Amino acid sequence: MTHVPPALIASYAQGLSTGIDAAVIEAHLGTCASCRSKLHVPDKVLDEVWSEIDLGATRPRDSVLVRAAVWASPAMVPWIAMTVLVTAVAVVTDLLGTQLLVLLAPIAPVAGVAAAWSRGMDPAHEIVACTPRAGLDLVLRRTIAVLAVLLPVLLPLGWLIGASPAQWLLPCLAFTTATLALGTLIGVRRAAVGLATTWVAFVVGPSLVTASLPALLEPSSAGLWLIACAVAAVVVVLRASTFTRLASGN
Amino acid sequence: MVRVQAVGLRVRAGRRMAVDGIDLDLKNGVHGVLGPNGAGKTTLMRALATVLRPASGELTMLGTALGSRESLRQVRERIGYLPQKFGYYKRFTVREFVEYMAWLKQMPGVDIPGAVERAVERVGLGDRADDKLSTLSGGMVRRVGIAQAIVNEPAVLLLDEPTAGLDPAERMRFRALLRESAEDTCVVVSTHLVEDVAAGCDQVLLMDKGRVLFQGGTDELAAAGEASEVGDSPLERGYSALLDRAAR
Numbered sequence: 001m002t003h004v005p006p007a008l009i010a011s012y013a014q015g016l017s018t019g020i021d022a023a024v025i026e027a028h029l030g031t032c033a034s035c036r037s038k039l040h041v042p043d044k045v046l047d048e049v050w051s052e053i054d055l056g057a058t059r060p061r062d063s064v065l066v067r068a069a070v071w072a073s074p075a076m077v078p079w080i081a082m083t084v085l086v087t088a089v090a091v092v093t094d095l096l097g098t099q100l101l102v103l104l105a106p107i108a109p110v111a112g113v114a115a116a117w118s119r120g121m122d123p124a125h126e127i128v129a130c131t132p133r134a135g136l137d138l139v140l141r142r143t144i145a146v147l148a149v150l151l152p153v154l155l156p157l158g159w160l161i162g163a164s165p166a167q168w169l170l171p172c173l174a175f176t177t178a179t180l181a182l183g184t185l186i187g188v189r190r191a192a193v194g195l196a197t198t199w200v201a202f203v204v205g206p207s208l209v210t211a212s213l214p215a216l217l218e219p220s221s222a223g224l225w226l227i228a229c230a231v232a233a234v235v236v237v238l239r240a241s242t243f244t245r246l247a248s249g250n
Numbered sequence: 251m252v253r254v255q256a257v258g259l260r261v262r263a264g265r266r267m268a269v270d271g272i273d274l275d276l277k278n279g280v281h282g283v284l285g286p287n288g289a290g291k292t293t294l295m296r297a298l299a300t301v302l303r304p305a306s307g308e309l310t311m312l313g314t315a316l317g318s319r320e321s322l323r324q325v326r327e328r329i330g331y332l333p334q335k336f337g338y339y340k341r342f343t344v345r346e347f348v349e350y351m352a353w354l355k356q357m358p359g360v361d362i363p364g365a366v367e368r369a370v371e372r373v374g375l376g377d378r379a380d381d382k383l384s385t386l387s388g389g390m391v392r393r394v395g396i397a398q399a400i401v402n403e404p405a406v407l408l409l410d411e412p413t414a415g416l417d418p419a420e421r422m423r424f425r426a427l428l429r430e431s432a433e434d435t436c437v438v439v440s441t442h443l444v445e446d447v448a449a450g451c452d453q454v455l456l457m458d459k460g461r462v463l464f465q466g467g468t469d470e471l472a473a474a475g476e477a478s479e480v481g482d483s484p485l486e487r488g489y490s491a492l493l494d495r496a497a498r
Binding site: 065066073075127134241 | 296300303332333345349354356
């Protein structure tokens, strides 16, 4: 291979070569390590070149998916969507005289919360768990995202069927916190499944059979739900470090 | 400089003690963790990735003993990890996925676009950067996994079976990338393929049943084998010889 004479390399480095000369030298330098090693570009020229490169040109457009993922991981989206759908169905039946919304509202967020920190429900869980952001703050951020979608749907629907927010909002928050609290012990997904199943079996089922709301969901029980919320929150904070490791269970 | 140090490390996988008393002293360079399936390689990699809490023993990463939330956070900023089962979001484009991982790694916002570009370029996916992950081949997805691991230019790079699913050309490219990184990075690669170790590693750590059977250079591993052992290469014969000896 013919090499570029040192004098030409020097003038190229100074930015003095132009047109076809510059193009030929550049093409050769791209493939020849020995000539490249003779190329010493002065800092001043380098700085000029860098300042002319528009870094903004290579910057990707702000991605909607990434911005959304900062709040809720994509793995949570189908579960949140499902919950919203079930809520809407509950309201339709409530208009026909049932009280499903109040009965189901407490467990509405748990599916989305489960997907926030679960090996089985989030395909990227393991690499996420290894990042510095993994921890209670990330899990809370994702939990808030679930509530931020759900509550704006529940509030007007609840009002539509005449249920007082005190009847379902506190139970809803208590179940959310309890899912995380129990999740620090047995894994969030198992906690969600366990709490939801218990609620359906012991409260929703019997209420549908007797066609009356249990005392637990009367406004007078608000104090109990508040205490449940507080206890669960304390457990979550005390055991927060479990959210910096791989989720237990699935 | 010692990047990874472990003393008497024991790590549980479920009820089993999958890593059962391991000492490590790893500096920059490429370290191959070799062993049959079930040897405890993945559990060891997970412990080094800080996603599993050791049952006992000491683990010091980058000079920091892992304990408090803050020490974990600091160490993780400088770790790159590709798990054996690399899960991803298939609706994301290559660039979006790596960008999201960069955010999770708490990289400064202004550095993210450039770092993502470089990482994607280094694994040879520059021309597919705006394609959705669902449209990529298995080997390309694996390369996205490598890109997300290196986006923060980690000081400790942990790759669990990284060559699975790569075609021969991709493997060669991957080994070049390892050699390139090894100068200023402590790379730990787990594999059950002796050829991977032969081609790309400076040091070998041979594991079986949760323990380290051998730690040393590839030439020392080769020297452990005799012509009578099973294997097509000196390294494979060394590998079988050490495993046989341990089984006796």
